[in-house]
Amino acid sequence: MRETGDVLEIVQRAPHPALRRHVAGGYWGYREVGPPIRRVEVAQTGIVVHLALGPPLAVDGAVRGSFVAGLYDAPVVLDHAGEQLGMQVDFTPVGARLLFGRPLGDLTREVVPADDVLGRSIAELEERLAGLPGWPERFDVLDAYLLRRLRDAEPPRADVAYAWARLAATDGAVAVADLCRELGCSRRHLASRFREELGLGPKAVGRILRFERAVEAVRAGRPLAAIAAQCGYADQAHLTREFRALAGVTPAAYRDAVTNDQDGQAIPA
Secondary structure: OOOOOOEEEEEEEOOOHHHHHHEEEEEEEEEEEOOOEEEEEOOOOOEEEEEEOOOOEEEOOEEEOOEEEOOOOOOEEEEEOOEEEEEEEEEOHHHHHHHHOOOOHHHOOOEEEHHHHHOOHHHHHHHHHHOOOOHHHHHHHHHHHHHHHHHOOOOOOHHHHHHHHHHHHOOOOOOHHHHHHHHOOOHHHHHHHHHHHHOOOHHHHHHHHHHHHHHHHHHOOOOHHHHHHHOOOOOHHHHHHHHHHHOOOOHHHHHHHHHHOOOOOOEEO
């Protein structure tokens, strides 16, 4: 429980219309002051860009300023010492490939300094964001920065973009064999190219997309047996195994944790 004088400020805004299909969930800004906090971020298909405007976070025990996190198929533990100020953007894998201007294969299960991926321009961006008076101005500057990168971006490989779009549209339900038939390629070819470009193969990404759908249903309070059936799991036990692997907890424990957390964005550990 937070004490009097503690601060929890979370602000969200949609990006510029030209960027929306590349960003999952919009822009987030947050300021937090209070006791030290540990949270668990569950596996997701978003490629995280965290812009630190205040004290650093610890990610799986390693202290980080601004960072980029590639695709993870496991939960990640975040800690802060009692204060944080920053912004976060979760890009779709294809959006990240486009806006980063590089393949994402070497970012798989990795967290790296943001300037390793986005170059020295990120330091100037951080300085500008930190000096602005409020979130609307910061979001405007972030929009302008990403629109400049989009203007100069080369499109990703068409077969990978197609496969991602099909997987995302079906919450991971489309079979890899069907994707290969539609694209006229072998499973090995698609898996290799998809993994090189986005970080994980299409089967692994489909698994996380299905999990994301289940997470939303669990947060909405739907019965677990119904979630398992509707999200394509063999049974409730299968759903539970996937939650243990990708969130670190059972579905019921996850629901309790996010219900009790004040920002509702992660699992308090």
